[in-house]
Amino acid sequence: MMSFERKKKVNANMNITPLIDVVFLLLLFFMLTSHFVTRPGIKISLPEAVTAKPQQEDRIAVYIADQSTIYVNNIRVEIEELKSHIESRLAASQNKSYIIIKADKSVNIGLAIHVIDLAKQAKADGVVISTEVPEQR
Numbered sequence: 001m002m003s004f005e006r007k008k009k010v011n012a013n014m015n016i017t018p019l020i021d022v023v024f025l026l027l028l029f030f031m032l033t034s035h036f037v038t039r040p041g042i043k044i045s046l047p048e049a050v051t052a053k054p055q056q057e058d059r060i061a062v063y064i065a066d067q068s069t070i071y072v073n074n075i076r077v078e079i080e081e082l083k084s085h086i087e088s089r090l091a092a093s094q095n096k097s098y099i100i101i102k103a104d105k106s107v108n109i110g111l112a113i114h115v116i117d118l119a120k121q122a123k124a125d126g127v128v129i130s131t132e133v134p135e136q137r
Helices: 017-034 079-092 109-121
Strands: 060-064 070-072 075-077 098-103 126-129
Touching: 060 079, 060 109, 070 079, 075 079, 079 109, 098 109, 109 126
Parallel strands: 060 098, 098 126
Antiparallel strands: 060 070, 070 075
């Protein structure tokens, strides 16, 4: 009698243990590093208003941070230079005659009024005070 060779069974299992280890290491890495990422920009906590409406963001924005530092479109400006800086921005822009004031809620109201007055002296057509809509609970 003739003996035939039997087919050997191929083991189709794949060991995924190293893959799981790598996925967990990546997950751990991103969890740990995500807390250290800071958003660049000006730290402002806007006051809340229920009647707040969205405005166009392409206008000239004046930021008043909590340390009474003033920024015009993310450029730091001293209070003495603010009027001339706004005038030059208004002259260089088309259809941006409104000024958006984004003041931190801890800012002295006297400083905010002074900034609004300087914006009006710079011949701005209007001033919009930026607020946030309170969270619904």
